[in-house]
Amino acid sequence: MPSSDLNGTSPAAEPIAVTRYREYLRIKTVHPEPDYEGAVQFLRKYADEVQLPIDVIPITPKKSMVIMKWEGSDSSKPALGLTSHMDVVPVFPALWSHDPFAATKLPNGDIVARGAQDMKPLGVQYVEAIRRLKTAGWSPKRNVWVIFTTDEEIGSLDGMAKFVQTEKFREMNLGCVLDEGIPNPNEGYNVYYGERAPWWLIVTATGPVGHASQFIPDSAGVKLNHVISKLLEFRKSEEKRMKTNKLGLGEVVSLNWTIAGGGVQFNVVPASMTAKFDIRVPPTVSNEELVGRIRTWCKEAGDGVSFAFDGITGPRENGLSKMEGEWWEGIERVAKRRNMPLYPSIFPAATDSRFLRSSGVPSFGLSPIQKTPNLLHDHNEYLNEATFLEGVEWYVDVMKELAGSS
Numbered sequence: 001m002p003s004s005d006l007n008g009t010s011p012a013a014e015p016i017a018v019t020r021y022r023e024y025l026r027i028k029t030v031h032p033e034p035d036y037e038g039a040v041q042f043l044r045k046y047a048d049e050v051q052l053p054i055d056v057i058p059i060t061p062k063k064s065m066v067i068m069k070w071e072g073s074d075s076s077k078p079a080l081g082l083t084s085h086m087d088v089v090p091v092f093p094a095l096w097s098h099d100p101f102a103a104t105k106l107p108n109g110d111i112v113a114r115g116a117q118d119m120k121p122l123g124v125q126y127v128e129a130i131r132r133l134k135t136a137g138w139s140p141k142r143n144v145w146v147i148f149t150t151d152e153e154i155g156s157l158d159g160m161a162k163f164v165q166t167e168k169f170r171e172m173n174l175g176c177v178l179d180e181g182i183p184n185p186n187e188g189y190n191v192y193y194g195e196r197a198p199w200w201l202i203v204t205a206t207g208p209v210g211h212a213s214q215f216i217p218d219s220a221g222v223k224l225n226h227v228i229s230k231l232l233e234f235r236k237s238e239e240k241r242m243k244t245n246k247l248g249l250g251e252v253v254s255l256n257w258t259i260a261g262g263g264v265q266f267n268v269v270p271a272s273m274t275a276k277f278d279i280r281v282p283p284t285v286s287n288e289e290l291v292g293r294i295r296t297w298c299k300e301a302g303d304g305v306s307f308a309f310d311g312i313t314g315p316r317e318n319g320l321s322k323m324e325g326e327w328w329e330g331i332e333r334v335a336k337r338r339n340m341p342l343y344p345s346i347f348p349a350a351t352d353s354r355f356l357r358s359s360g361v362p363s364f365g366l367s368p369i370q371k372t373p374n375l376l377h378d379h380n381e382y383l384n385e386a387t388f389l390e391g392v393e394w395y396v397d398v399m400k401e402l403a404g405s406s
């Protein structure tokens with residue numbers, strides 16, 4: 001990390017915020033083996049530079065979350081949380097125009113890297129907004145917690161899911177947390193007040209084995225096919241429901257058959273076969289009803305057909321954060337002042353917010369990225385330097401409004 005001061009000068013003749021953002025992008029926190037240690041090291045130095053106390057919270061021996069604190073003058077008030085995940089999804093390097101971990105800046109200011117949108121900018125924007133406010137002599141009334149999480153991209157089990165169970169989390173007394181959203185290709189910011197629950201469904205069918213030249217009755221494949229067909233019919237009906245009613249993706253159940261398993265040889269009817277599905281269930285759909293349907297389809301298929309959900313996915317209470325009250329109204333005021341349209345909806349994918357909401361903490365997902373294509377998990381992910389800096393200003397205003405002046 002090149003030397004700099006609290007006023008934000010950078011030897012590279014580049015705003016310090018952008019330099020730190022690019023440095024963070026170069027740390028390979030990429031699955032399946034994210035370099036969390038490298039990220040923690042970077043964040044320790046960063047916190048030191050901006051003079052914020054830091055806590056490193058081990059979630060597993062190799063995975064630690066990072067919490068920075070900007071102390072408010074009235075710690076008794078519920079605090080503002082600003083969270084971002086440190087991990088990023090894998091890349092197909094051959095598809096990238098530039099090294100995805102070089103954080104190359106193109107002549108037009110586009111910064112190309114894995115994590116350029118999802119979601120390394122936010123972590124740096126939070127800290128840079130604090131740097132600017134500190135430099136301007138502003139200090140908050142509420143505590144502001146900047147949270148860096150692990151494993152969001154693979155379900156948050158060794159991350160936010162465990163963190164919300166800790167004493168530290170309770171002590172933080174969070175009144176509201178801001179998390180990631182999705183870039184808007186047009187003007188304005190998308191904002192998410194809820195999210196669909198991921199259900200990673202595994203259907204297993206078993207049946208008699210034998211030579212594949214015969215009509216072996218009730219084979220695993222025949223039974224599995226019944227369930228697959230029913231699920232895919234349901235998929236079609238949900239897609240139709242979305243299109244005819246002009247609903248958002250966050251309002252219907254999406255379903256994709258993503259993994260097929262089983263079988264050993266062409267001419268051997270296997271004893272068991274599996275099919276795995278990525279299903280996303282909106283908070284507005286009844287979990288019992290959907291589980292009931294799946295149960296019925298498995299039963300109809302015959303004996304020896306079962307289903308289960310992978311890991312911590314599957315039916316769960318899935319809260320919505322109310323678009324009312326002081327936190328939400330504060331966000332709206334900031335957007336209005338900045339002339340920024342807000343587009344609220346339900347997050348179609350899953351993120352850390354669901355664990356916050358089910359712990360009773362309202363959470364809003366908003367990535368301050370407008371007029372930029374959504375390249376989450378895609379190749380050539382990028383963010384323009386100017387858009388990144390606009391995001392720093394957004395959080396300056398957000399903190400002023402939500403954390404209150406002392």
Ligand SMILES: CSCC[C@H](NC=O)C(=O)O
Nearest residue numbers: 152153154155198349350
């Ligand atoms: C099982 S939770 C998976 C979380 C992941 N989050 C971002 O992409 C997602 O697929 O939505």
Ligand SMILES: [Zn+2]
Nearest residue numbers: 085118119180
């Ligand atoms: Zn993300």
Ligand SMILES: [Zn+2]
Nearest residue numbers: 118153376377
């Ligand atoms: Zn992601």
